[in-house]
Amino acid sequence: MTEYPVGATETTARVVEALAAGGETGVTELAEEIGLSKASAHNHLVTLQRLGVVVSEDGRYRLGLRFLDVGTTVRDRLPAYRAAREELTGLAESAGETVGLVVAEHGSAVYAAVRRPERNDRRVQTGSRLPLHATASGKALLSARSPEAVASYVEETTLAARTDRTIQTASALRAELRSVADRGLAFDRGEAFEGVRGVAAPVRAEGEAVAALTVVGPAARLSGKRLEEDLTGLVLSAAKRVELTLAE
Amino acid sequence: MTEYPVGATETTARVVEALAAGGETGVTELAEEIGLSKASAHNHLVTLQRLGVVVSEDGRYRLGLRFLDVGTTVRDRLPAYRAAREELTGLAESAGETVGLVVAEHGSAVYAAVRRPERNDRRVQTGSRLPLHATASGKALLSARSPEAVASYVEETTLAARTDRTIQTASALRAELRSVADRGLAFDRGEAFEGVRGVAAPVRAEGEAVAALTVVGPAARLSGKRLEEDLTGLVLSAAKRVELTLAE
DNA sequence: TCTACCTGTTCGGTAACAGTGAACGAGTCG
């Protein structure tokens, strides 16, 4: 068996990925980029265009907004998102920092929604993916998992480092997760991005952590009492409220 | 030549579409829904899962948030969106109604962004698609096109009706677009949804209408002076400001 | 416990087709 049962779909995915990364492109350029014949690249582009995923303008191709459509539809189906939507805006206002709702997917922490009072920072945006072990929200999500589940996560990801503060050993992660589980709170002190800190609280439903609420921002502003008491309190109480809404 | 050069990709698209419409599903159910053998449906699902697009949980499959990722990436690349982002929130506040940034794609008006002061209405959300001729924003976008381009649009879409107020003849559309072009403004009076009205102004760049700013809401609130003077003025001036930002 | 019947998954076989390389038309630059 090969890697992917349907090879052509994998090729299409490579095309889409290249378009997502590089923006507008021509056929030849794309074909070279993903190592495909010009004819085949053209076939995929035409197919995607007919499907309404790609738009073409005088010989150049780029992705359309179809993905946005599907993406928001999927997100709107998440119970955690529906329950947290209003709470998020409230949290963003009271915290005065960028806040997000994060869910775990394929071993990554995915920002399902972001509310940002300041527009400067594009490092965290809706759809962003970061390693679970390198973010406050990710650790909050991991903290509710069984030791075996955490062990298999460690095995799969090998705890890739993003900064020199990123947790890189299984034992350090276990210890951290224990303290996170105890406090119902996780911190990120420059573990995903240099100089970026965060707090996160899990949103639990039926024993599982289905999502995490998080506040992130520059270390300069997120420190001392503000981080460890004020923001922490806000995130915790917001998460509790979301849990209540979620439980009906 | 068939309809789609790459048949397998079209099949995958059918799978994704079914998942987007129906939410979580099993293999057998999906196979029946899209008229595919169980084995083939399974192959596609496994492929999509390996690609990180689909997540599976004890035998059931659903779409993940990958689409949200690429969707926001694509949107963030739109110059019109970057220019209008802040203006949108301002407009939402001053108008006190749901506002949106709309672009044309494949003959549809697509909401690239939505700011909604009230959360009740889910008919218009980010990624929503509506016919160009049935919405204020769509007509604003069409109004800048050449007569030939409009004619080919009419031919492609046959001006499908959504309500009994929807413009359904080519001559009526031409007349409407002329008045829209003259005033730099378009209205929607229940043409897309019964009881929903809207105003829109095109955002022009180099002669083309690259996007449209729109305010939408219930007819009960959008009428008389408020619609025709207050909101109209707000949308117009906001669009002008976006145009200025866009021109650098 | 056994049976019957759901699932999801795996397994050959074959006809369709995804991918190739080369040729074609249409711009564009020198």
Place this chain on the structure above:
DNA sequence: CGACTCGTTCACTGTTACCGAACAGGTAGA
């Protein structure tokens, strides 16, 4: 006007996407 580009089309062929059937694993009911 030639010599490049580019996007698109065309036949060919080895691959493979799809099918039908068998397999595995769980649940419901008697």
